[in-house]
Amino acid sequence: MGRSRRTALRTTAAGALSASLIAGGVLALTPxxxxxxxxxxxxxxxxTRAGTDVRYVDITAADxxxxxxxxxxxxxxxxxxxxxxxxxxxxxxxxxxxxxAQAKELAASGYVVLSYNVRGFWQSGGGIDVxxxxxxxxxxxxLDWALAHTPADPDRIGMAGVSYGAxxxxxxxAHDPRVRAVAALSGWGxxxxxxxxxxxxxxxxxxxxxxxxxxxxxxxxxTREVFSAFYSSDLSKEKEILAWGQKRSPEAYADRLNRNGTxxxxxxxxxxxxxxxxxxxxxxxxxxxxxxxxxxPGDHATAELTGLFGMPNDVWxxxxxxxxxxxxxxxxxxxxxxxxxxxxxxxxxYEGYPDWKSVSADRRRIALTDTATIHTNVNSGAxxxxxxxxxxxxQIARLPPMASIPLLPRAWAAVWQSERYxxxxxxxxxxxxxTTVTPTEESxxxxxxxxxxxxxxxxKLVTHAPYTFHGRxxxxxxxxxxxxxxxxxxxxxxxxxxxxVDTVDPLYIEHxxxxxxxxxxxxxxDPSYVSVPLREx
Numbered sequence: 001m002g003r004s005r006r007t008a009l010r011t012t013a014a015g016a017l018s019a020s021l022i023a024g025g026v027l028a029l030t031p032x033x034x035x036x037x038x039x040x041x042x043x044x045x046x047x048t049r050a051g052t053d054v055r056y057v058d059i060t061a062a063d064x065x066x067x068x069x070x071x072x073x074x075x076x077x078x079x080x081x082x083x084x085x086x087x088x089x090x091x092x093x094x095x096x097x098x099x100x101a102q103a104k105e106l107a108a109s110g111y112v113v114l115s116y117n118v119r120g121f122w123q124s125g126g127g128i129d130v131x132x133x134x135x136x137x138x139x140x141x142x143l144d145w146a147l148a149h150t151p152a153d154p155d156r157i158g159m160a161g162v163s164y165g166a167x168x169x170x171x172x173x174a175h176d177p178r179v180r181a182v183a184a185l186s187g188w189g190x191x192x193x194x195x196x197x198x199x200x201x202x203x204x205x206x207x208x209x210x211x212x213x214x215x216x217x218x219x220x221x222x223t224r225e226v227f228s229a230f231y232s233s234d235l236s237k238e239k240e241i242l243a244w245g246q247k248r249s250p251e252a253y254a255d256r257l258n259r260n261g262t263x264x265x266x267x268x269x270x271x272x273x274x275x276x277x278x279x280x281x282x283x284x285x286x287x288x289x290x291x292x293x294x295x296x297p298g299d300h301a302t303a304e305l306t307g308l309f310g311m312p313n314d315v316w317x318x319x320x321x322x323x324x325x326x327x328x329x330x331x332x333x334x335x336x337x338x339x340x341x342x343x344x345x346x347x348x349x350y351e352g353y354p355d356w357k358s359v360s361a362d363r364r365r366i367a368l369t370d371t372a373t374i375h376t377n378v379n380s381g382a383x384x385x386x387x388x389x390x391x392x393x394x395q396i397a398r399l400p401p402m403a404s405i406p407l408l409p410r411a412w413a414a415v416w417q418s419e420r421y422x423x424x425x426x427x428x429x430x431x432x433x434x435t436t437v438t439p440t441e442e443s444x445x446x447x448x449x450x451x452x453x454x455x456x457x458x459x460k461l462v463t464h465a466p467y468t469f470h471g472r473x474x475x476x477x478x479x480x481x482x483x484x485x486x487x488x489x490x491x492x493x494x495x496x497x498x499x500x501v502d503t504v505d506p507l508y509i510e511h512x513x514x515x516x517x518x519x520x521x522x523x524x525x526d527p528s529y530v531s532v533p534l535r536e537x
Contacts, residue, residue: 051074051075051107051108052072052073052074052075052103052104052107052108053072053073053074053075053107054070054071054072054100054104055070055071055072055073056068056069056070056096057069057070057071057149059116059141059142059145060141061119061126061134061137061138061141062137062138062141063126063134063137065119065124065125065126065134065138066124066125067116067117067118067119067124067125067138067141067142068095068096068116068117068122068123068124069096069114069115069116069117069142070096070097070100070103070114070115070116071112071113071114071146071149071150072100072103072104072106072107072112072113072114072115073107073112073113073150073151074107074108074110074111074112080151081151082151082152082153082156083110083111083112083151083152083153083156084110084111084112084152084153084156084157084158084323084327084328085111085112085113085114085143085146085147085150085152085153085156085157085158086103086106086111086112086113086114086157086158086159086160086323086327087113087114087115087116087139087142087143087146087157087158087159087160087169088102088103088113088114088115088116088159088160088161088165089115089116089118089135089139089159089161089164089165089168089169089172090115090116090117090118090121090161090164090165091161091162091163091164091165091301092121092163092164092209092212092213093121093212093213093215093216093217094117094121094122094216095117095121095122095123096115096116096117096122096123096124097115098115098162098308099113099115099161099308100115101307101308101309101310102307102308102310102316103115104310105310105316105320106320106323109320109324110328111323111327112146112150112151112152114142114145114146114150116138116142118135118138118164118165118168119134119135119138120213120217120218120219120220121216121217121218122216122217126218126220127218127219127220127221127223128213128217128218128219128220128223129220129222129223130191130223130226130248131164131167131168131171131191131248132222132247132248133247135168135171136168136171136172136175139159139168139169139171139172139176140172140175140176143157143172143176143178143179154178155180156180156327156328157178157179157180157327158179158180158181158182158183158323158326158327159172159173159179159181159182159183160182160183160184160185160319160323161183161184161185161187162185162186162187162301162304162308163185163186163187163274163275163300163301165185165187166183166184166185166186166187166188167184167187167188167191167248167250169182169183169184169187170182170184170187170189170250170253170257170264170283171248171250171253173257173260173262173264174250174253174254174256174257174260174262175253175256177259177260179260179262180261180262180263180326180327181262181263181264181265181322181323181326181327182262182263182264182265183265183267183319183322183323184250184264184265184266184267185267185268185301185304185315185319186267186268186269186272186274186275186300186301186303186304187250187266187268187275187280188249188250188275188279188280189249189250189251189266189279189280189281189282189283189284190245190249190251190252190279190282190283191245191246191248191249192241192242192245192246192249193249193278193279193282194274194275194276194279195209195230195274196230196241196245197276197278197279197465197466198465198466198467198468198482199467199468199469199470200445200466200467200468200508200509200510200511201230201231201233201508201509202273202466202507202508203506203507203508203509204273204386204387204506204507205273205274205387205507206227206230206231208274208387208388209274210227222244226241226244229241231509233509233511235470250283251279251282251283251286254283254286254287257287257289258286258287258288258289260289261289261290262289263289263290263291263322263325263326264284264287264289264290264291264292265291265292265294265318265319265322266280266283266284266291266292266293266294267293267294267295267296267303267304267315267318267319268280268294268295268296269295269296269297269298269299269300269301269302269303269391269395270295270296270297270298270345270391270485270486270487270488271297271298271299271345271390271391271394271395271400272298272299272300272391273299273300273384273387273388273390273391273507274299274300274387275300276485276486277295277485277486277487278430278483278485278486280293280295281293281356281430281486284340284356285356290326291339292318292322292334292339292340292341293339293340293341293356294315294318294341294342295341295342295343295486295488296314296315296342296343297343297344297345297391297394297395298391298392298395299387299388299390299391299392299395300387300388302388302391302392302395303315303395304316318334318341321333321334322334337352338352338353338354339353339354339355340352340353340354340355340356340358340359341353342359342428342488343488344426344488344489344490345394345395345398345400345487345488345489345490346398346488346489346490347490348490351428351488356429359428359429359533360428360429360430360533361533362533362534362535363531363532363533363534364531364532364534365529365530365531365532366416366417366418366497366499366529366530366532367416367522367527367528367529368416368435368499368520368522368527368528368529368530369416369522369527369528370416370522371519371520371521371522372410372414372415372416372501372519372520373517373518373519373520374410374411374412374413374414374501374502374503374517374518374520375411375412375503375515375516375517376412376444376445376503376504376510376512376513376515376516376517376518377503377504377510377512377514377515377516378409378411378412378503378504379412379502379504379505379506380408380409380412380413380500380502380504381403381404381407381408381409381413382403382408382413382447382449382451382459382500382502383401383403383447383449383504383505383506383507384401384447384449384461384464384505384506384507385400385401385461385507386506386507387507400460400461400462401460401461402458402459402460402461403449403451403458403459403461403500404457404458404459405417405451405453405457405458405459405498405500406457407457408500408502412502412503412504413500413501413502414500414501414502414520415498415499415500416498416499416530417453417496417497417498417499418496418497418498419496420494420495420496421491421493421494421495421496422493422494423493423536423537424490424491424492424493424536424537425490425491425534425535425536425537426488426489426490426491426534426535426536426537427450427462427463427487427488427489427490427491427532427533427534428488428533428535429486429487429488429533430483430484430485430486430533431450431462431463431483431484431487431530431531431532431533432481432482432483432484432530432531433448433480433481433482433483433484433499433529433530433531434479434480434481434528434529434530434531435479435480435520435521435522435528435529436477436478436479436480436520436521436522436523436526436528437469437477437478437479437480437518437519437520438475438476438477438478438518438519438521439469439472439474439475439516439517439518439519440474440475440515440516440517440518441474441512441513441516442470442471442472442473442474443468443469443470443471443472443511443512443513444468444469444472444503444511444512444513444516444518445466445467445468445469445503445504445508445509445510445511445512446466446467446501446502446503446518447464447465447466447467447501447502447503447504447505447508448464448465448466448467448482448484448499448500448501448530449461449463449464449499449500449501449502450462450463450464450484450497450498450499450500450530450532451497451498451499451500452489452491452492452495452497453495453496453497453498454492454494454495455494455495459498459500462487462489462491462497463484463485463486463487463489464484464485464505465482465483465484465485466505466507466508467480467482468510468511470511477519477521477523479526490537491534497532497534499530501518501520503518
């Protein structure tokens, strides 16, 4: 795809995201809240409310960068008693008042809470480091400052955060054994797998992060260079981008988290278009210490959003229970619950599992026996929706992206369907596609979608995933194995599942040369199928 076309796509995506930024809560700050953030960074005023004291402070990082922070303590905490400490790094684009409602809840129950604005954003100095070495060093400095200037107990330290704050918390805990517990909400395990899964650039996700970074922060030269290389699809810089991302991926430091014995809670949304759930599951699988995995309906950070305003919220409630148990030794029942907690996108309450393997224990294959050849460069009408907006509609109204399966043009979309299921079925876990692809060009992109198809042929998106290849021999078939994004979805009785493959999706940058075609076949010695974690409801 030409550079001008990629630039146009990026510009279109960034413009289309303006409404998504508000809907997803990324920039959901009223003018009063914005002003409060500015005031919070300017002084050392103290306020007292509902049994807590709030101080706004400056913390100087090792390189001289000033980080703006607030400290919330129980009223009367200066009596010499030591309290467990929770540190909250802010999310991407948020000021340090982001967690004030939750900080007061924690402080009222006996914690010292320090929330700080990560470098490069709002009133904190420096440039955006994207959870790099400077951010990890900042977290250590913040811990040192809290132990020196608050009645915090050095033996009872936890970290928590949403999105960017979750990733920094995990990385900090891996590098600093003083952190005993982490609650990582809508974070990531593998940064590259999040926005470059299947070797495909997640265009809308990257444009969202880039736009917020420009509006609410100051990108460092390195960050700007990485974004530019990401957009340009420059394969000569791919190894450099992969190394940059690995350095910022908690999964790369899972052995350190295990060695430190850190208690880790991971909570994500099924429809997270910034950090899809698969990479959090992969991190969870590598952890050997105390751990808990929670997956719910919603997009990036939408499940946690109401809690930031002090409203009842399952994610924050479980986070407090997790911290209470591991920092206060409170026997609150969380230690007796199944460590994997899932909530279906369709209906019902939470389901508990002893491990992730048990989630997908029952699997069925849908054979993809018919050969199909499709043309590239045209959106068939099957797609993953719009970042934030589509998954929010699914979360609130159970309206995922839809497509009329009979009307999908077979010139641009390959379609296979299962038989109708006489009883309701539950999809739980990770569906996987195995097929043989023959390209007419050395590079290409495809996107696989799994739909729940009703009697009239209307398909509701269950899950999907992109895949890009380079350096293939034209006309030479190759085997393809692709895991779709993990999900929990209920298929009604009388419906069927359909696998659709096309080559264009607004969520992603595609790499299909003009006029290219892809053929999907099912050789006798290597039959094609989609394996779905499916069981009767």
